[in-house]
Structures are given as structure tokens and as C-alpha cells.
Amino acid sequence: MRMFNNRNGSENGHRANGYRKPARYSALDLVRHGLSGSDWPRAWHAHDLRPSYDVVIVGGGVHGLATAYYLAREHGITSVAVLDKGYIGSGGSGRNTAIIRSNYLTPEGVRFYDRSVKLYETLSADLNFNAMFAQRGHLTLAHNDSSLRTMHWRAEVNKLEGIDSEVIGPDEIKWLVPYMDTSESVRYPILGALYHPPGGIIRHDAVVWGYARGADALGVHIHQNTEVTGIDVAGGRVRGVKTSRGDIATPIVVNCTAGWSTLISDMAGVKMPISTFPLQAAVTEPVRPFLDPVIVSGTLHVYVSQTDRGELVFGASVDPFTSYSMRGSLEFTEGLAGHVLELMPSLARMRVLRQWAGLCDMTPDFSPIMGTTPVAGFLIDVGWGTYGFKAGPVSGETMAELIATGKTPELIAPFGLDRFAKGDLMGEKGAAAVGH
Amino acid sequence: MILLPCPYCGSRNVSEFRYVGELSTRPDPNATNAEEWRAFLYVRANPAGWTTETWFHRAGCRQHFVVERHTVTNEVRTSRLPAAQLRDREDERATGGNVANDSGGATY
Ligand SMILES: Cc1cc2nc3c(=O)[nH]c(=O)nc-3n(C[C@H](O)[C@H](O)[C@H](O)COP(=O)(O)OP(=O)(O)OC[C@H]3O[C@@H](n4cnc5c(N)ncnc54)[C@H](O)[C@@H]3O)c2cc1C
Numbered sequence: 001m002r003m004f005n006n007r008n009g010s011e012n013g014h015r016a017n018g019y020r021k022p023a024r025y026s027a028l029d030l031v032r033h034g035l036s037g038s039d040w041p042r043a044w045h046a047h048d049l050r051p052s053y054d055v056v057i058v059g060g061g062v063h064g065l066a067t068a069y070y071l072a073r074e075h076g077i078t079s080v081a082v083l084d085k086g087y088i089g090s091g092g093s094g095r096n097t098a099i100i101r102s103n104y105l106t107p108e109g110v111r112f113y114d115r116s117v118k119l120y121e122t123l124s125a126d127l128n129f130n131a132m133f134a135q136r137g138h139l140t141l142a143h144n145d146s147s148l149r150t151m152h153w154r155a156e157v158n159k160l161e162g163i164d165s166e167v168i169g170p171d172e173i174k175w176l177v178p179y180m181d182t183s184e185s186v187r188y189p190i191l192g193a194l195y196h197p198p199g200g201i202i203r204h205d206a207v208v209w210g211y212a213r214g215a216d217a218l219g220v221h222i223h224q225n226t227e228v229t230g231i232d233v234a235g236g237r238v239r240g241v242k243t244s245r246g247d248i249a250t251p252i253v254v255n256c257t258a259g260w261s262t263l264i265s266d267m268a269g270v271k272m273p274i275s276t277f278p279l280q281a282a283v284t285e286p287v288r289p290f291l292d293p294v295i296v297s298g299t300l301h302v303y304v305s306q307t308d309r310g311e312l313v314f315g316a317s318v319d320p321f322t323s324y325s326m327r328g329s330l331e332f333t334e335g336l337a338g339h340v341l342e343l344m345p346s347l348a349r350m351r352v353l354r355q356w357a358g359l360c361d362m363t364p365d366f367s368p369i370m371g372t373t374p375v376a377g378f379l380i381d382v383g384w385g386t387y388g389f390k391a392g393p394v395s396g397e398t399m400a401e402l403i404a405t406g407k408t409p410e411l412i413a414p415f416g417l418d419r420f421a422k423g424d425l426m427g428e429k430g431a432a433a434v435g436h
Numbered sequence: 437m438i439l440l441p442c443p444y445c446g447s448r449n450v451s452e453f454r455y456v457g458e459l460s461t462r463p464d465p466n467a468t469n470a471e472e473w474r475a476f477l478y479v480r481a482n483p484a485g486w487t488t489e490t491w492f493h494r495a496g497c498r499q500h501f502v503v504e505r506h507t508v509t510n511e512v513r514t515s516r517l518p519a520a521q522l523r524d525r526e527d528e529r530a531t532g533g534n535v536a537n538d539s540g541g542a543t544y
């Protein structure tokens with residue numbers, strides 16, 4: 001069944017009124033603006049709400065914006081609204097620690113995240129917006145035999161899927177990260193690590209803004225400060241949404257609200273196996289570059305990377321209980337500091353500049369939930385937990401294909417909501433339990 | 437929330453406790469079907485508001501108890517023993533999950 005067949009524009013398509021070719025950013029432009037001091041054109045625009053759209057996407061994070069962008073770019077569907085109750089990127093997409101990798105444990109997960117890494121590799125050029133993707137390598141440390149075994153398992157699955165991933169020993173770790181304490185006289189000695197050279201970090205805000213600018217230029221409407229308060233369902237099918245700025249009629253609603261996604265699905269009467277947990281992170285004052293790869297330790301529940309500006313970015317596991325509160329806690333900073341110093345004692349005098357939290361939509365099997373629901377026209381792209389930023393591009397691409405063709409792309413078929421009722425869960429915990 | 441009131445020990449730092457999960461009714465294993473059982477295992481209400489849940493006093497009395505908490509403000513309204521324990525002390529057990537058939541009781 002085709003859920004959507006309005007490929008050649010609709011009565012309210014963008015081309016009729018107000019289509020603007022995006023102003024391309026270039027070195028020449030930079031010089032010109034630098035010399036003249038003139039304003040840059042707005043990267044995206046505000047609009048009045050239309051009474052109807054072909055597709056309404058709830059949530060202006062990387063998932064919602066990427067879905068809108070690929071709908072317009074790949075499928076010519078431009079009567080699309082992205083609604084966010086705050087500003088775009090105010091959810092997890094503006095709060096994450098921006099680690100990108102594909103060295104997961106299940107073949108389905110590896111294939112899926114690998115497609116996303118590939119899209120990220122060309123994203124800056126595609127969007128004409130510098131996302132500063134730095135593929136500096138990614139190390140997951142093993143401090144005991146069982147985690148070393150899991151690393152070997154992951155490396156083998158990764159290699160079978162064509163991913164650059166291998167287990168290395170303490171000497172090679174020390175060579176990659178001279179500041180790491182690889183001695184045996186510590187509480188959690190480092191036995192080895194899973195090394196994933198294509199992994200790295202990105203500038204998360206730029207990804208959000210780049211997709212927003214790209215989608216806007218193709219005619220998508222981005223509505224900030226527009227909260228969805230209800231979803232109209234009649235005869236088992238979506239009819240529209242209610243928002244703080246008025247009602248919109250639409251045959252398709254996509255739930256891209258991550259930590260808040262249960263609340264949106266509740267409005268459509270769709271039950272989900274999701275619990276919302278806060279995840280905290282912290283950043284230090286900037287210092288000279290000394291740390292190249294991203295370091296993750298599952299045993300110590302900590303990970304660290306150094307940004308291009310020189311700050312160290314730290315993350316951990318989710319808070320120990322569910323909550324919609326985004327308050328930081330002293331327990332987090334204390335625990336984090338202790339664990340970081342265990343790995344790199346020389347950081348003892350570094351000062352933490354700030355800490356923050358975001359909401360994570362955790363699923364029982366550490367895998368997303370994507371695709372159709374029992375309510376026709378109500379689609380979900382949720383369950384992104386602590387690891388969903390890296391999946392933004394591939395999720396946008398596959399959700400757009402699902403909307404345009406009505407067929408679930410093979411890459412996301414394993415992630416359907418019905419897997420829980422069928423008892424057909426994914427086994428991704430071994431690669432995703434520490435949030436990043 | 438920094439302090440969580442244990443019905444046995446009084447208010448203690450929340451780091452002493454383990455969050456167990458939302459309170460829900462376990463279907464009778466002999467009467468239920470696989471789908472219903474899996475819904476019990478996986479589906480969560482996950483409300484943004486008041487919720488009733490089980491906690492375990494890990495570093496204290498090592499008892500399970502039931503708390504009403506607001507998930508947006510983390511304010512705690514009530515804290516009490518599981519209903520099964522109030523009905524019959526023989527029933528007392530570590531549930532390791534949701535407490536079956538909880539239907540209220542005295543509040544702390
Ligand atoms: C501290 C931290 C570190 C992380 N680190 C990593 C990492 O290193 N790598 C990685 O891959 N992932 C990481 N993640 C996870 C990642 O941030 C998320 O999975 C991802 O950003 C989810 O994107 P999204 O677009 O689905 O949702 P979000 O970016 O959360 O966007 C959801 C949007 O929905 C909006 N919304 C909610 N309710 C409504 C409503 N009623 N009406 C309208 N709009 C609404 C919100 O305002 C929000 O902007 C981390 C998360 C956190 C919190």
C-alpha cells in the first residue's frame with residue numbers, strides 16, 4: 001500500500017510562492033561578509049501555520065529535521081511541517097556528546113549505523129554547512145575478561161559487515177593515548193580495547209542547523225515554539241494535530257520526540273515500551289590538544305573526548321531512575337571525576353566548566369523503534385536512548401522512504417514496534433549500555 | 437529529589453536506593469497469553485507527572501517499598517509498604533520487578 005502519493009507537489013506546495021534558492025556559503029562569501037560587515041541571510045525562516053500539510057513531523061531534533069530534509073530532497077515531498085515546542089535542537093540533539101560510530105554488536109545494528117556514518121562523511125558537502133566531522137578513532141576499553149570477550153565478538157561481527165574494527169592491546173592503546181594509565185597496578189587495569197578508526201565526534205549544533213537550513217530551502221516549514229497538544233485519530237487513522245498555535249489537518253504524523261515520545265504516542269493511543277531517563281554530561285575548560293581518539297569505558301561508566309576547541313567532554317550512563325527533569329546532580333560529577341582520574345590521573349587539576357542533562361527514551365533492548373504503528377498514518381522514530389544522534393541521517397533517509405513509498409526499508413525492518421509483542425527483541429546491550 | 441523517605445528507615449539520600457520500576461499488575465501466568473505477558477514485561481506508562489513505583493533500600497533495610505513521585509519535579513508525595521506486605525507478612529518477598537496486584541495501603 002502506498003501511504004503517500006503526492007509526489008508532484010500539492011495545492012500548497014512551496015514552489016508556487018516564495019521558493020528561495022539557498023544562499024551558498026563559500027570562502028568568497030566569508031571574505032565579502034567579513035569586509036562589509038553585512039548580515040548573513042537567515043538560515044531558516046518563520047512561517048504562519050498552514051491549515052494543512054502532507055506530513056507533520058513532531059520534534060525538531062536531528063531526526064525530525066533529517067526526515068523533513070530527505071522527504072523534500074529525495075522524494076519531492078515539500079508540504080512538510082516540523083513542529084517543536086521549543087527551539088530546534090533543544091532536546092537531545094543539542095545536548096549530546098556527539099560521538100559517531102558503527103561498531104555495534106548485532107549485524108542489524110552495525111549495518112544501520114554504518115549507513116549513518118557514510119552519510120555523515122559527506123554531510124558537510126551535501127548540506128553546504130560545516131559539521132566538522134572528525135573521524136579521530138574510537139576506543140572502547142576492556143577491564144576484565146568478559147568485556148574483552150564481548151570486544152572480540154563485536155570486532156568479528158563488525159569485520160563481517162565490512163567495518164574497520166579490531167581488538168588492540170595495552171601497548172597500542174598507550175601509543176594512541178599516551179596520557180592513559182595502562183599500568184597493571186590500578187583497580188581496573190586495562191586489558192585491551194575495541195579500536196574503531198572511523199569513529200569520531202561532530203559538531204552537533206551544526207548538524208541540526210544544516211538540516212534545518214537544507215529543509216527550509218526546499219520548502220519545508222519549521223515551526224519553533226509550537227507545541228503539539230493532541231492528535232486527531234478517527235476510524236483508526238490520523239486526521240491531524242492540535243498545537244498551541246492552532247490545528248493542522250494531515251494524513252501523516254511522525255513522532256520524533258525522543259525523551260518525550262511516550263507523551264506524543266499517548267495522544268494517538270499507541271502504547272510503547274519506553275522509559276525516559278536523564279543522561280548527564282560535563283565539559284572542562286579548554287586545554288591544548290592532547291587527546292585524539294574518543295575513549296569509552298563500560299566498566300567505569302565513563303567516556304571522554306577532546307573537542308576542536310580543546311575542551312574535554314565527559315559522559316556517563318543514564319541517571320539511576322526515570323525522570324523528565326533535566327537537572328544535574330552532584331552524584332554525577334563526583335562519580336565522573338573519580339572514574340576519569342582512574343583512566344587519566346594527570347587530569348586531576350582540570351576544572352569543569354558546566355554540566356547539563358538531556359532526556360533519553362530507553363527501550364528494553366537498547367535499539368530504536370521505527371516505522372508504522374496500529375494507527376494508520378502515525379509513524380514513530382523513537383527509542384533513541386543514549387545513542388541516537390549518530391543515527392540522525394540514516395533515520396531521516398529511511399523514514400522519508402517509508403513515508404514516500406509506504407514500504408518499510410530493509411535497514412529498519414528489524415526495529416518495528418511489533419517486535420515486543422512477538423518477543424523478537426534485539427540484543428544490542430553489549431554495545432550500547434554506556435550512553436554515547 | 438535528594439532525599440527519599442523509606443517507610444522503615446525514614447528519609448535517606450536517594451543514592452542509598454535502587455529504582456525498581458513502575459508499579460503494574462502482573463497477569464496470572466496460568467491464565468495469560470504470550471502477548472499480554474510481553475506487554476506486562478515491556479510496555480511502560482512513562483508519564484510526565486505523578487507515578488507510583490517500587491524502590492529498594494539497597495544500602496539500608498534492604499526492603500522494597502512503594503513511592504508516589506512526580507517525574508517532572510521529582511517531588512515525592514507518599515511512601516509506603518507494598519500492599520502484599522500490608523495484607524500478609526508471609527507474602528513478603530523481593531519482587532525484583534513490579535509488585536503484583538498492588539492496590540494501596542497505609543502511607544508513610
Ligand atoms: C548527555 C547526552 C549525551 C549523548 N551522547 C550521544 C552521543 O555521543 N552519540 C549519540 O549518537 N547520541 C548521544 N545521545 C543521544 C542523542 O542525543 C539522542 O538520541 C538524539 O539527539 C535524539 O534526537 P531526536 O531528534 O530524536 O530527539 P531530540 O533532539 O530530543 O528532539 C526532540 C524534540 O521534540 C520536541 N518536543 C517534545 N515534545 C513536543 C511537543 N509536545 N510538541 C512539539 N515538540 C515537542 C523537543 O522540544 C525536542 O526538541 C546523548 C544524549 C544525551 C542527553
Ligand SMILES: [Zn+2]
Nearest residue numbers: 442445493497
Ligand atoms: Zn530502609
